[in-house]
Amino acid sequence: MGYGRALPAPFSFGNRLCPDGADDYLLIPGLVGKTWPLEGTIEFWGSVQTARAQREFYVSFTDTGHMDITAYYSPTPGIESPTHGTSAAKPSDTPLYNERHHYAFMWDSVKFYAWSDVVPTQIYSSALMSALNLGIDAVAISAQADGSLPSNTKLDEFRIYDRTLSLAELNLNDNYGIGNNPSTTENLLAWYTFEEFKMLDFSTLQDGSDMRLGISDMSGKNNHAQQFYMDTNPISPTYVLKPI
Numbered sequence: 001m002g003y004g005r006a007l008p009a010p011f012s013f014g015n016r017l018c019p020d021g022a023d024d025y026l027l028i029p030g031l032v033g034k035t036w037p038l039e040g041t042i043e044f045w046g047s048v049q050t051a052r053a054q055r056e057f058y059v060s061f062t063d064t065g066h067m068d069i070t071a072y073y074s075p076t077p078g079i080e081s082p083t084h085g086t087s088a089a090k091p092s093d094t095p096l097y098n099e100r101h102h103y104a105f106m107w108d109s110v111k112f113y114a115w116s117d118v119v120p121t122q123i124y125s126s127a128l129m130s131a132l133n134l135g136i137d138a139v140a141i142s143a144q145a146d147g148s149l150p151s152n153t154k155l156d157e158f159r160i161y162d163r164t165l166s167l168a169e170l171n172l173n174d175n176y177g178i179g180n181n182p183s184t185t186e187n188l189l190a191w192y193t194f195e196e197f198k199m200l201d202f203s204t205l206q207d208g209s210d211m212r213l214g215i216s217d218m219s220g221k222n223n224h225a226q227q228f229y230m231d232t233n234p235i236s237p238t239y240v241l242k243p244i
Helices: 167-174
Strands: 015-017 025-027 040-047 055-061 066-070 078-080 101-107 111-116 124-127 136-141 154-161 188-192 198-201 211-215 225-228 241-243
Touching: 040 055, 078 101, 078 111, 101 167
Parallel strands: none
Antiparallel strands: 015 154, 015 241, 025 136, 025 225, 040 101, 040 154, 055 066, 055 136, 066 078, 101 111, 111 124, 154 188, 198 211, 211 225
16 A cells, blocks of 8 residues: 555445435535546445436536536436536446445546446446536535535445546445445545544645534545535434434
């Protein structure tokens, strides 16, 4: 793993994010103003609850374009960009509602890609109209950046990389459905395990000047996720972080 770096703990699923689908979501302010990578991967474990228009992930660009991952293709999430893609890429499988599945959605300068553990031997693709190395205006999890189309999909182990993962890496992370720590950590931009809320430093200099309640970024990049309208009280029956 490299000199002076701790080995990760053995993998296990703990709590997961269970948004109400009404008005709660997460934003990643640390990515705003930076450049969206020319290639990358969004990877997560998700349990789609219902067939409805919603967003599990959304990034808007400074050219007014955007890219999102949606469960609108019920019951299978897909990746799309109405501005930068000719069509969406999505796995051609139909997992049942309320089942936890492992998904990965990728892009490079040519195509969108989609993968899921239902057919773990194939990656599906769709053409892009233009590259996505653009300025970032906003990044949201479980909604669009303005909080609209909130998702009630249950999420765990949400990871953002600045390169596409190979089929071998995706299957290694899947680990026959058991799950695994990321097989590569060098290219992680953000990694959320949704175990607990903490008071975190969202300041650029990490000098304690911008403390907010959120979900810690496990990648070491300090791209913490800030909660909005979520029940963050662990003893509340509607606490948004719940065990599997």
